[in-house]
Amino acid sequence: MSNGLHATRHPWENLVSFICSSNNNISRITKMVQDLCNYFSPALLHLPDPSNPDQLLPYHPFPPPSVLSSSDVSATLRTLGFGYRAGFIQKTAKLLVDAHGSNTLPDDPREDSERWLHSLRNTSTSEAREELLKLMGVGRKVADCILLMSLDKKEVVPVDTHVHQIAVKYYGMKRPGSAKMTMTPKLYEEVNTKLFSAWGDYAGWAHSVMFTADLKSFADHNTTPSSSPQKKAPxxxxxxxxxxxxxxxxxxxxxxxxxxxxxxxxxxxxxxxx
Structure with missing residues (x-):
């Protein structure tokens, strides 16, 4: 895989991953998703470990909604460190399976509920958001993350305190009156409107690049000095x-x-x- 910023576009995997993101950090979210795959789905293949080619690493596919809809899944996820998110994931999986089914097609391994999630790409942003907000553990920001990352709603800007800081620092939004800032629905809309006015129809993807570039973990990403000959000073x-x-x-x-x-x-x- 090439270096740079990549997005997971599978709606079901995206949905569960962003439920895990609530009050969480990137390294812990990554571990939670890996643990979920390792526990609930068999290894699909084994490949050499990049850091130790003599050792093979198992790679597990993301489990489908039917696997995570079982009533005992919540307790298992809690033992894996998912906390209150465990119940959200199990209940959301069950809601999807009950409403849309779990059958697959001969030429399509996705379950019915996964295909339904995928079909939200063909609806308006407001309609897709309304459907997502019916699911457990999905609030406005999580819904907007899913809309942008996997449902092709490229104009959607998911907003949190970090994104608000970007809007203040680079786009002239007014700083909060107090040091402690709460992300209210009103402020969420103000930040969203401000960044959409700056970036237009691709506001969501512009936000993603800005958000990633502002992370400390990406501060020195791809900053190796060029080996090309340097021009003489004019x-x-x-x-x-x-x-x-x-x-x-x-x-x-x-x-x-x-x-x-x-x-x-x-x-x-x-x-x-x-």
Whole structure:
């Protein structure tokens, strides 16, 4: 897999993963999803461990809704450290199976309920959100994450305190009056509207890049110095000629090699230059 930002687009896996994200951190969410797959589905294949090629690692597929709908699943998930999210996952799986079924097709291994989730891509954003909010453990932010990441609603901006800080830092939103800020429905809509006005129809994906770039774990991602030969510094006359030439041309695409600074700052400067 190439380096960069990738999104899981399978609606069922996405749904469960974002239920796990409530009041959680990335490393713990990752472990929870891995533990769920390891426990509830048999290994699909074994591949060499990247850090130790002599050792084979098992890879488990994501379990379908019917497997997680059983009444004893909640207790098992609690033993795996899912806490209150365990009940949400089991009840959501049961709701989906009861409402939409668990049959598969000869040419499609997905269960009926998984195909139904996938079909929400063909509905409006508001209709899809309304359906998701009927599920256990799915509030506005979780629903918006699912809409953006797996249901092709590219304009949706999931908002939390981190995203609000980005809006304040780079897009001129008013800072909260107190140090402690609560994400109210009103503030959620204000941040969403502000970022949509800045980014347009692809606001959700712009948000994802900004959010990821602002994470400490990505601070030094892909910042290895280039091995390409460096150009000599231009003379004052040559530098002035280049400046005049640039003033007469459209702003070129900005790349890490051309402009330093954080990704967020580069995005903001590029938008300001248009």
């Amino acid at each position: 003379t004052p006359k040559r530098k002035r000629e280049e400046q005049l030439k640039e003033e007469c041309l459209p702003t070129p695409p900005i790349t890490p090699e051309l402009e330093a600074g954080s990704l967020a700052e580069r995005v903001k400067r590029r938008r300001g230059a248009k």
